[in-house]
Each structure stands twice: as C-alpha cells, then as structure tokens.
Amino acid sequence: MRAFRRPDPVGDAVRCDADATRRLARPEQVLRTLWSAGRLGGVTHDEVERVAAELADSAANLALSYTRRDRKEASVHERAAEADWSDDRAYLRAAADPLLRSERLVVEGHPLHPGTKLRRGFGPSEVVSYGSEYDAVPEVRFVAVADEYASGDAVAGGPSLSERLYDLVPGLREGVSEAVSTAGRDPDAVTVLPVHPWQYRHELPERYAHEIDRGVVVPVPNCALPAAATVSLRTLVPRTGDPTPPHLKVSLGIQTTSSVRTITPQTIHNGPRVTDALDGVFDDGSFRSLRGIPETASACFHDPDGPHTDGPGHVRAKHLSALVRRNPLELVDDGSLPLTAAALLARGPVEGRPLLDALAPDGGTDATAAFLRSYAETVVPDALRLLVAYGIGLEAHLQNCVVVFDDGDPTGALVRDYGGLRICRERLAASGHAVDPYPGSVTVADEMGPAYDKCTYALVQNHLAELVRVLVRHRNISESRCWAVLSAVVAEALADLRREGVPEAWVDDAADVLFAPTWEYKCLTRMRLTDRSHSYVFESVPNPLSRPE
Known part of the structure; x- marks a missing residue:
C-alpha cells in the first residue's frame, strides 16, 4: 500500500474458493x-x-x-x-x-x-488512427458557422480564431469563401472552426443536420490540415512546416475515463480571459520557473438565445468548439529538453525503463532524493505562490505539465489547459487582477476551497505521488524519505511567501490545508460504479505531507 492508501498491485489477482484457486485474467473479472x-x-x-x-x-x-x-x-x-x-x-x-x-x-x-x-x-x-502512441496524424477538417450562431473570445488585442486559422492553413480562406458562397451565405460573416475528423464524420452530420440544411453550419470539403495527435487526443499539433505551430484543441464526442471530451462554452470563453489575467500575474516578476501556456483564441457554435449554461444549447455548443493554444516550444530555451510529465512514467524505447529513472542521476539514495528535491523546487514553489498569493489552483497533473530539463536537471515547468483550474475571485482581486467568466463557470469561485482541491489532487496526488511511486519501485529509496523531501519543499515555499509579505492569514490557511493530518481522496472507481463523474465521492486518507507537531 502506497501513500493515500493507494494499492500498488504485485503479481496476479487470484480467486480462492474452498476447492480451487484460479487466476483472474481480466479486470472485469476482478x-x-x-x-x-x-x-x-x-x-x-x-x-x-x-x-x-x-x-x-x-x-x-x-x-x-x-x-x-x-x-x-x-x-x-x-x-x-x-x-x-x-x-x-x-x-x-x-x-x-x-x-x-x-x-x-x-x-x-x-x-x-x-x-x-x-x-x-x-x-x-x-x-x-487517432491515438498519439501510434504516431497518428489525423487530418483536421473545417466548418464555417454563421456569425449569429457563433461566439468566441481572443486575448486582448489578438486576432480571432478565424484569422489565426487563415494565417495557419494555406488555401483555407479561399476554401471557406467557396463553400459559404455556394451555401448562399456571406464569407465575411462566418466564424471558422477546426473539427476533429471523427467529429466531422460522426457528430457534425447528425447533431447539426438542420443547421447544415439552412446554411448556418457549412462544412468546408476541400480543406484539411494534417496534425499530430497528443496524449490528450483532442489536442493536435499542426504539420505546416512551422517548427512551432500553435496547438489546436477541438471537441471530440467520445468518452475517455469518465468524460466525453467536448469543450464547453465556459472553457471556450474563459480560456483567453484567464490567459490575459494569468499573463498579468506572471509578469509581476516573482515567478522563477513556472509559466502557463496561453490560450489565445477560441470559438464555438452558439445558438443566439444564449448564454447556454446547460440544456440543449449547452450540448450543441460544446460539440462544435475549438481553441488555439500557444506552442510550448516557443516558451523553452534552445538546447533544453521539454517533456510532458506523463512521459516520465513511461518506458523509454532505448533503455527500457521509465524516463524518470533514466533521467535521475545514479549515486544512491541521496542522489535520488536530491533529484526529487530539484524537481519539486521547479514545480511546487511557484504553484504555491499562485495558490496562496493569487488564489489560483492550477490543474497541474501529469498530462497538463511540461517539464523542462537541462542536462538532466529540471529547470522549468509549463502548465496547460486553463479549463480545469480554479480561481478564488476575492484573492485574485486583492492582487489587482480579475477574470470575468462565462455564466455558469466553475472556474471562478467565492472561496479558496476549489483552488486548494486542485492543488492537493492534481499536483500532489496525481503528479508528485506518481513520481514517488516510480522512484520507490526502481530506486533504492523509501517512500517516507521521498515524502519528507516533498514536505520540506512545501514548507520552505510557504516560509518564502511569509518573508515576502504575503498576508500571514493566507499562508497559515494554506499550511493548515497542505499539512493537515488527512486529506479527502477522490474515489474514482466508486464514482464510475455510481455514475457520478460530475459529483465527487471522497474518502478521508492520511496525508503524506503532514508534519509532526
């Protein structure tokens, strides 16, 4: 059993009956x-x-x-x-x-x-055809939506999603003009959206059949953009000849884990708005190694009687939506090695061991502990600065984090996907920043609880705990030693915030949460069994960061 009472299975699962013992070969049998x-x-x-x-x-x-x-x-x-x-x-x-x-x-x-x-x-x-592990390069398709049935956002002073796509894709403007004119619409009065090829083939003709018949939604048949799949499936990297093309996040109406991977109108509108606020926060100058990856423009199908916080209008909006995110490579120094943190758990093809094990220096327990400390110091202090001083809880789980290495040493971190973060409105306002969210957004709250939850679940339970699991399995280091290192980094980060004048009450409150004897642990299997993916089920478990009095 690992931290948070998480089982780490070893060997086979077996069923022992009175007269026989047999191996359970498949998870559904268990x-x-x-x-x-x-x-x-x-x-x-x-x-x-x-x-x-x-x-x-x-x-x-x-x-x-x-x-x-x-x-x-x-x-x-x-x-x-x-x-x-x-x-x-x-x-x-x-x-x-x-x-x-x-x-x-x-x-x-x-x-x-x-x-x-x-x-x-x-x-x-x-x-x-669509999975990143198969080196898939799906062909993104495009649709034009009449402006009165579209809504979007862009960062302050930045171009719209349509203009960014026209700059990105040769021939797209002409293709849109031809398709829209044929449908009897004005090419200058439409919003262009990139669409995943699966969504274009399956969801578009069924869910928007009436709008296609009326020329409100116009498929663009002669334009396609090859784009490499990422772990996210719905986030794609265009193949344009540009070494750092913007990433496209598009709706995908299939279920992975607990959710259908569409993009809500809240996420569409909040992405650029949160980007503007976070850019201002990061420009305050006190952040050392962590940055956010901007979401610069977005749009979705949007029935005119909005806003659509739920119901049919919300569903129709989230199945035809997309946003543009800045390429992380633009934020990385030449010569550095950016890796998705999720890959650190994966087996490297040359050495046949987890990348984290391959990157951590040899030299025994102390060397491994020093590497873990260096990694945590790259990610944790700035994440806690955002949390405590600005009320922003990043969704810094493994898939959302890009960690930058220099000769094997972690030196920087980039966090993507602003749709999952949580902001305390009052705390952010106290720092001189603000976000005006789309109605019905859970992104912005009136208290700190949701932001704390993002930190404890995404950064600690999903991210750091998994790194500890790999190091304990592959290195001669104990789990207690690893958590002592991480707890010390958290304590030092909070002490730095005190010295810098962050209000004592804010730091004390964060310390009470981060070092509490127990934390609430999200029961993902129980949530699936009761089909409660959007209302959480928790269990209280010991907190490995907790420090003796």
Missing part, C-alpha cells in the same frame, strides 16, 4: 468477483456490468498500446546505433519536436482512473 462477494455495497448488477464493459474496452486498448510499444522499441533498437541514440535522452533530443515525441511514449493513460484507456466511441481502427 470487478464481478468483488461484487458477487458482497464487497461493493450499494452497487447494482447493471452498474457493475456498465463499468465491466468500460474496463474491457480499456484493457483491450491497453493491450493494443503495449503491442505498438513493443514494435516501436524494436524499430528504435534497430536504428539506435546509426542514429546515435545512446540513451533515451538522445532519442528525445533528436526529434524536431521532442515534446511531441515524449507524448507518443505514453501508452498507459490516466495513472489513477479504472478506465485508463477507455475510448468509447472509437472502433479499433480509429483507436490506431
């Missing part, structure tokens, strides 16, 4: 066995079967990913000598986009969720 033994109180047979189907889909996709990984590793080994890939660091550095190459090494998906590789809505061929 689930059904637990239910039949009465260990899932309050869960119905139908709920078990629904989650069993999700587990089966996830397991099949994971097996497919493992097969792809094995073949990729064999190919890399064949080329390693000729390409001078002496280790995984050299393999990553050799890529034109090392961050994208690191994303393609992630085969196991969400580290905590029971449906880690669920792709409900995709068939097996689509899993391969």
Whole structure:
C-alpha cells in the first residue's frame, strides 16, 4: 500500500474458493468477483456490468498500446546505433519536436482512473488512427458557422480564431469563401472552426443536420490540415512546416475515463480571459520557473438565445468548439529538453525503463532524493505562490505539465489547459487582477476551497505521488524519505511567501490545508460504479505531507 492508501498491485489477482484457486485474467473479472462477494455495497448488477464493459474496452486498448510499444522499441533498437541514440535522452533530443515525441511514449493513460484507456466511441481502427502512441496524424477538417450562431473570445488585442486559422492553413480562406458562397451565405460573416475528423464524420452530420440544411453550419470539403495527435487526443499539433505551430484543441464526442471530451462554452470563453489575467500575474516578476501556456483564441457554435449554461444549447455548443493554444516550444530555451510529465512514467524505447529513472542521476539514495528535491523546487514553489498569493489552483497533473530539463536537471515547468483550474475571485482581486467568466463557470469561485482541491489532487496526488511511486519501485529509496523531501519543499515555499509579505492569514490557511493530518481522496472507481463523474465521492486518507507537531 502506497501513500493515500493507494494499492500498488504485485503479481496476479487470484480467486480462492474452498476447492480451487484460479487466476483472474481480466479486470472485469476482478470487478464481478468483488461484487458477487458482497464487497461493493450499494452497487447494482447493471452498474457493475456498465463499468465491466468500460474496463474491457480499456484493457483491450491497453493491450493494443503495449503491442505498438513493443514494435516501436524494436524499430528504435534497430536504428539506435546509426542514429546515435545512446540513451533515451538522445532519442528525445533528436526529434524536431521532442515534446511531441515524449507524448507518443505514453501508452498507459490516466495513472489513477479504472478506465485508463477507455475510448468509447472509437472502433479499433480509429483507436490506431487517432491515438498519439501510434504516431497518428489525423487530418483536421473545417466548418464555417454563421456569425449569429457563433461566439468566441481572443486575448486582448489578438486576432480571432478565424484569422489565426487563415494565417495557419494555406488555401483555407479561399476554401471557406467557396463553400459559404455556394451555401448562399456571406464569407465575411462566418466564424471558422477546426473539427476533429471523427467529429466531422460522426457528430457534425447528425447533431447539426438542420443547421447544415439552412446554411448556418457549412462544412468546408476541400480543406484539411494534417496534425499530430497528443496524449490528450483532442489536442493536435499542426504539420505546416512551422517548427512551432500553435496547438489546436477541438471537441471530440467520445468518452475517455469518465468524460466525453467536448469543450464547453465556459472553457471556450474563459480560456483567453484567464490567459490575459494569468499573463498579468506572471509578469509581476516573482515567478522563477513556472509559466502557463496561453490560450489565445477560441470559438464555438452558439445558438443566439444564449448564454447556454446547460440544456440543449449547452450540448450543441460544446460539440462544435475549438481553441488555439500557444506552442510550448516557443516558451523553452534552445538546447533544453521539454517533456510532458506523463512521459516520465513511461518506458523509454532505448533503455527500457521509465524516463524518470533514466533521467535521475545514479549515486544512491541521496542522489535520488536530491533529484526529487530539484524537481519539486521547479514545480511546487511557484504553484504555491499562485495558490496562496493569487488564489489560483492550477490543474497541474501529469498530462497538463511540461517539464523542462537541462542536462538532466529540471529547470522549468509549463502548465496547460486553463479549463480545469480554479480561481478564488476575492484573492485574485486583492492582487489587482480579475477574470470575468462565462455564466455558469466553475472556474471562478467565492472561496479558496476549489483552488486548494486542485492543488492537493492534481499536483500532489496525481503528479508528485506518481513520481514517488516510480522512484520507490526502481530506486533504492523509501517512500517516507521521498515524502519528507516533498514536505520540506512545501514548507520552505510557504516560509518564502511569509518573508515576502504575503498576508500571514493566507499562508497559515494554506499550511493548515497542505499539512493537515488527512486529506479527502477522490474515489474514482466508486464514482464510475455510481455514475457520478460530475459529483465527487471522497474518502478521508492520511496525508503524506503532514508534519509532526
């Protein structure tokens, strides 16, 4: 058992009956066995079967990913000598986009969720065609939406989503003009949206059939943009010849883990607005190693009678929406190595061990502890500065963090996806900044609780705890030693904030939360079994950061 009472399974799962012991070969068998033994109180047979189907889909996709990984590793080994890939660091550095190459090494998906590789809505061929671990390069499609049925945002003084796309995609303006004119609309009165090819093929003709017939939504048939898939599936990196093209985040109506991966109108409008506020915060000058990745422009289908906080208008908006995010490579110094933090858990193709193990220096327990401290000092102090001094809780889980290494040493971190962060309105206002959110947004709250929760769950439980798990498994270091290191970094960061004049009451409040004896732990499997993905279920567990009195 690891921190937060998290089981770390070793060996096979077996069922021991009175007359036989047999191996349970598949996760849905484990689930059904637990239910039949009465260990899932309050869960119905139908709920078990629904989650069993999700587990089966996830397991099949994971097996497919493992097969792809094995073949990729064999190919890399064949080329390693000729390409001078002496280790995984050299393999990553050799890529034109090392961050994208690191994303393609992630085969196991969400580290905590029971449906880690669920792709409900995709068939097996689509899993391969659209997944980053298969080096997929889907062709983004485009639609034009009449301006009266569209809504969007952009950073202050910045171009709209349409203008950014016209600059990005050769021939798009002409293609839109032709398609829109044929539909009897004015090409100068439309908003252009990029659309995932799966969404273009499946959701667009069904969900927006009436609007297509009326010329309100106009597919652009002769324009497509090859774009490499990332771990996120719905975030794509255009292949344009530009070494640092903007990333496109598009709606995708399939279920991964607990959610259908659409983009709400709240996220669409808040992204550029939060970017403006965060850019001002980061420009205050007191941040050393962490930055946000700006979301510069966005738009969505938007029925004219909005705002749409829920109901049919909300659903229609979130299935046809997109935003543009700045390429992280633009924020990284030449010669540095940016990696998605999720890849640190993944097996490198050259050395055959987790990238985190490959990057951490040899030299015994003290060297490993020093590396973990260096990593934490790169991410934690600035994240806590945002939290305590500005009321901003970043969703800094593994997939959202880009960690920058210089000769193996962590030196910087970039956090993406502003849709998941949480802001305390009053705390941000006290620093001289503000965000005007779209109605119905959970991003901005009137108290600090949601921001604290983002820090404790995303940064600590999902991110740092997983790094500890890998180091304990592969290095001669104890879990207690790792958590002592992390607890010390948190304490030092809070002490720095006190010295710098952040109000004592704010720092004391944060310390009470971060060092509390217990934390609430999100019960993801229980939430799936009761289909409560949007209302959380928690259990109180010991907090490994807690410090003795």
